[in-house]
Amino acid sequence: MSQVKTGRSRVLPGFGLTLGYSVAYLSLVVLLPLSALLINSTGLDWAKFWQVATDPRVLASYRISFTTSAAAALVDTVLGLLLAWVLVRYEFPGRKLCDALIDLPFALPTAVAGVSLTALYAPNGWVGSLLEPLGIKIAFSQQGITLALMFIGLPFVVRTLQPVLQDAERDAEEASATLGAGRFRTFRSVILPGLVPPLLTGFALAFARGIGEYGSVVFISGNMPMKTEIAPLLIMSKLEQYDYAGAAAVALLLLLISFLMLLVINSLQRWSGRRKEAV
Amino acid sequence: MLVAASLAACGSKESAGSSAEGKSSAAGTKSSAKEINLLNVSYDPTRELYENYNKAFAAYWEKEKGQKVTIKQSHGGSGAQSRSVIDGLEADVVTLALGYDIDAIQKKGLIKEGWQSKFDLNSTPYNSTIVFLVRKGNPKQIKDWNDLIKNDVQVITPNPKTSGGARWNYLAAWGYALKQNNNDEEKTKEFVRDLYKHVPVLDTGARGATTTFVERGIGDVLLAWENEALLSVKELGPDKFDIVYPSVSILAEPPVAVVDKVVDKKGTREVAEGYLKYLYSEEGQKIAAENFYRPTLASVLDQYKDTFKDIQLFTLKDVFGTWDETQANHFSDGGVFDQIYTPGK
Numbered sequence: 001m002s003q004v005k006t007g008r009s010r011v012l013p014g015f016g017l018t019l020g021y022s023v024a025y026l027s028l029v030v031l032l033p034l035s036a037l038l039i040n041s042t043g044l045d046w047a048k049f050w051q052v053a054t055d056p057r058v059l060a061s062y063r064i065s066f067t068t069s070a071a072a073a074l075v076d077t078v079l080g081l082l083l084a085w086v087l088v089r090y091e092f093p094g095r096k097l098c099d100a101l102i103d104l105p106f107a108l109p110t111a112v113a114g115v116s117l118t119a120l121y122a123p124n125g126w127v128g129s130l131l132e133p134l135g136i137k138i139a140f141s142q143q144g145i146t147l148a149l150m151f152i153g154l155p156f157v158v159r160t161l162q163p164v165l166q167d168a169e170r171d172a173e174e175a176s177a178t179l180g181a182g183r184f185r186t187f188r189s190v191i192l193p194g195l196v197p198p199l200l201t202g203f204a205l206a207f208a209r210g211i212g213e214y215g216s217v218v219f220i221s222g223n224m225p226m227k228t229e230i231a232p233l234l235i236m237s238k239l240e241q242y243d244y245a246g247a248a249a250v251a252l253l254l255l256l257i258s259f260l261m262l263l264v265i266n267s268l269q270r271w272s273g274r275r276k277e278a279v
Numbered sequence: 280m281l282v283a284a285s286l287a288a289c290g291s292k293e294s295a296g297s298s299a300e301g302k303s304s305a306a307g308t309k310s311s312a313k314e315i316n317l318l319n320v321s322y323d324p325t326r327e328l329y330e331n332y333n334k335a336f337a338a339y340w341e342k343e344k345g346q347k348v349t350i351k352q353s354h355g356g357s358g359a360q361s362r363s364v365i366d367g368l369e370a371d372v373v374t375l376a377l378g379y380d381i382d383a384i385q386k387k388g389l390i391k392e393g394w395q396s397k398f399d400l401n402s403t404p405y406n407s408t409i410v411f412l413v414r415k416g417n418p419k420q421i422k423d424w425n426d427l428i429k430n431d432v433q434v435i436t437p438n439p440k441t442s443g444g445a446r447w448n449y450l451a452a453w454g455y456a457l458k459q460n461n462n463d464e465e466k467t468k469e470f471v472r473d474l475y476k477h478v479p480v481l482d483t484g485a486r487g488a489t490t491t492f493v494e495r496g497i498g499d500v501l502l503a504w505e506n507e508a509l510l511s512v513k514e515l516g517p518d519k520f521d522i523v524y525p526s527v528s529i530l531a532e533p534p535v536a537v538v539d540k541v542v543d544k545k546g547t548r549e550v551a552e553g554y555l556k557y558l559y560s561e562e563g564q565k566i567a568a569e570n571f572y573r574p575t576l577a578s579v580l581d582q583y584k585d586t587f588k589d590i591q592l593f594t595l596k597d598v599f600g601t602w603d604e605t606q607a608n609h610f611s612d613g614g615v616f617d618q619i620y621t622p623g624k
Contacts, residue, residue, distance in 0.1 A: 055612065057620065115490075122495040139495075140480050219487065222480040223438055225620040233483070237440040240358040241611060242383050 016160075016197030017273050020266035023204075027259045042245040052249040057225055058234055061250075062257065065231040068142055069210030072149035073157075076206045077199055079150075080157025087158070088165040102159070105152045110215035117148055118220045140222030145230065148216040153206030160202040161195065168194060196272040204265040211258050315550055317350045320370035322357035322443070322533075323486055324507055328570035329374070335566060336557050340550065348550055356484050357443035364389065364538065371542050371551040374535045376443040378595075379602035381536050394536040400575055403532040404558035405567035408592055409451040411523040412492065412501040412508045419499045423525045424455040427500060428473040435498035436478055437488040439610055444485035446610060448502040451529035453609075454598045458527060472619045493520075504531060506571035509586065530592040533572075 052058065087099050105113065121128040121138040128139055138144050168191070176186040214232040221228040231254050238247035319329060333350040340348050353360065353368070357376035364370045365387045373390075375381055378401075384390050395402050413421050419432050427434050437445035449471070456470035457463075480497060482488040485507065492501040493511060500523075503511070508522050535555045542548040557563050564574040568583040580587065599605040609615045 052612070057617070118495065122497065124496040140497075218483050223441075223483060224479075224481055233441070236483070237438070238612075239362065240356075240441050240443075241606070242358075242362075243612065246612060 016201040016269045019201055020204075020269050023262055024266055027262070031255060031259065042248045044245040044249055048245060049249045049252075052246045053253045057229070058231070058250055058253075060226045061229045061231040061234045062254070064142060064145070064227075064229065065211055065254070066257070066261075068145040068230070069149055069207050069213075072146045072153055072210050073203045073207035075146075075150050076153045076157045077203045080154055080202055080206075081161060081195070081199065083154070084158045084161035084165055088162055102155050105155050110152060110213065111219070113151055114148060114216035114219035117144075117151065117216065121147065121220065139220050140224075140228065142221075142228055144220040144222070145217050145228060148220050149206075149210040149213060152213060152216055153209050156205035156209060157199070157202030160198045160205065164195060164198045193272075197269045200265055200269045200272065204262055204269075207265075208258055208262060211254065314347045314349055315547060317348060317371045317547060317551060317554060318353065318369060319350055319372050319374060319554070320353045320360050320364055320368060321374040322360055322376045323354050323484070324504070324510075325374060325533075325570075326352065326354050328567060328572065331570065332558070332563060332566045335562055336554055339557060339562070340553060344550075344553075346550065348554075350554070356441075358441075369541050369545070370538050371545065371547050372535060372537055372555055374533065374555075376533050377446065377602065378532070378534050379446075379606055380443060381534055382602055384536075384538065389538050389540045390536055391539045395534060397537070398535065398555055399559055401532060402534045402536060402555075403575070404535060404555070404563065405572035405574055406533065407505045407531045407571075407573055408528045408590065409448050409502055409531060410505045410508050410528065411525060412503050412511060413499065413521050413523055415519050415521055417521055417523065421500050421523055424452055424474075424527075425459070425470075427452075428470065428477060432477055432500065433479050433498040434474060434477045434500055434502065435480065435482075435488050435492040436502040437484055438481040439616055441483040442485055442488075444504060445488075446605075447504070447529055447531045449609070449616065450595065450599060450605070451502075451525075454529055454593050455525065455527050457598060458593075468615060468619070471615075475619055505573070505587070509571040524588050524590050527591045527593065529598075530594045532595065 083102070087095060087102075118139055119125050121131075121144060123129065123132045123137075123139070125139070131138060136143075138147060172190050173186055176190045181189070212232060214230075214236065217230050218233055221230060221233075223229055223233055231250060235247045235250050235254075238244075238250065319333075321329060329350075329352050333352070337348050337350065340346055353363070353370070355363070357380050361373070361375060361380035361383050364373060364384050373381055373384065378395060381390065381394060385392060385394055398404070411421060413419070419426070419429070421427065421432065426432065436448045439445040439449045452471055452474055453467060456467040460466040460470070480488075480491050482491055485504070488501060489503065489507060489511060491497050493515060501508075505522075508520075512520050512522060535558065537548065537551045537555060539548075542551045558567070559576065561576065561579060564576040564579040565582075568574045568579055568586070571586070573587050574580045574583065595602070595605065599608075607614065
């Protein structure tokens, strides 16, 4: 049992781990000095920084950005696992096409995605008109933002999981089945542990992408202050007023928070990786 | 033939040269033989206007000066366009949605101070106003600004913090309320606060708001520039929308300016100034009117009086002062617009 697992981690030498480290170091070495430079060049001082960063509307936008990104990344993690599983484990007509379609959100300009999603989910859209009578509001609400972020985040999870699933050896599952474990038990104790690090990586990537996303969200969110206004929109709004310092302040704080959250996710990954090896 | 043309060009330059600066006229003579390129950085809804105007101007300039001019256009949100110019997009002329966006370029030293008095009428060759676009038959019976805050009316307007056009909408409503309440600032603020409570979606730009209203079918009334409203009705059919003129509105002045630093470097000052000046000519004014901008030349306005309804208009200067003051009071962080939206509300 442990033989198989160490074998597996040698096949992919800590994929999630290396990625995690890269992200962490990249942030430390590149992103933070970069933002410090930005702050310097815009002539921002700490008092102004604090004033901008603690503005209730800015705080609300952070809350909205982070909750919707987290929700979207969470859903993507589950959906992505399913999709990756189906694509790797089953042969069916159109599989290659499906596989290619996964990358569509990468290639599509996000504004196009935003406009299309809004057209679909607006109260008079194909889907929106069906949901509206049921009292479900998607477009111009936080659900709409989450939906847009799910759309652009999904490929990250699928593409992170696919290679891991591809490389996973089936004998462990077969052994588990022969030893009398049920399907759920096999999934929980044999398959899932190996998938935790890539799942976390996928989650982190989708989450990070969601926080910075602008184009697809501004169309579907309605941009209502305190309700559906995302942080990147406030950055744009400050730029529109030629308030470069204010924009830099919001951006920097956004960067810092995401960096901290990525760090947490990375340590989780490292921890689950270690635990796995210890089993 | 070519020689003759360039000789003619030099000749006419002599006569016009007295007003032009030495440096630019020297460069102008040098470039008169080859083609001259101009870049006009403008905002979104002027695309068709300048497509037509550029053709007319090129023909006029070649006839007048013997120089071939090719004009390139760049369109986008007014604020974003202004930032591009600040960041180094080499615009010979800017034709933006509000003076504030040109002021921003001036503050970076690319445009000389006092640009607004360089051309007639505050450097605004054509103007517009803010009107209401409602659904056919005007089911909610919206006639004036105070109908917008009735119970179930939904108003579509973009966010004034991200859209230059939306600032005109906001200021128009403010000006109306101020007049209605005998200049009582508190009551005016209350009215505008109420108005924005009736806004279900704040798009980032004017085109987005139009899409929300027209395509998504959201809202009962769209606050729009008159030219956009007229265009919507023309494009989408008069059977779908009606235009409502409120009792009073703002004179929306989209100004123009020569980018001094660029034209001096490129030696295109003469043609750039000619380009903007010709906007005031009868031909330029007609093209503006055909693209639904209000001409400022009385004779042309008279010809198009069926299109442009006569309404009472106030200017930014009358009510709010300069753009700098307006921006600081209303739209900057912590300004009136933020107060309307801060929590506890």
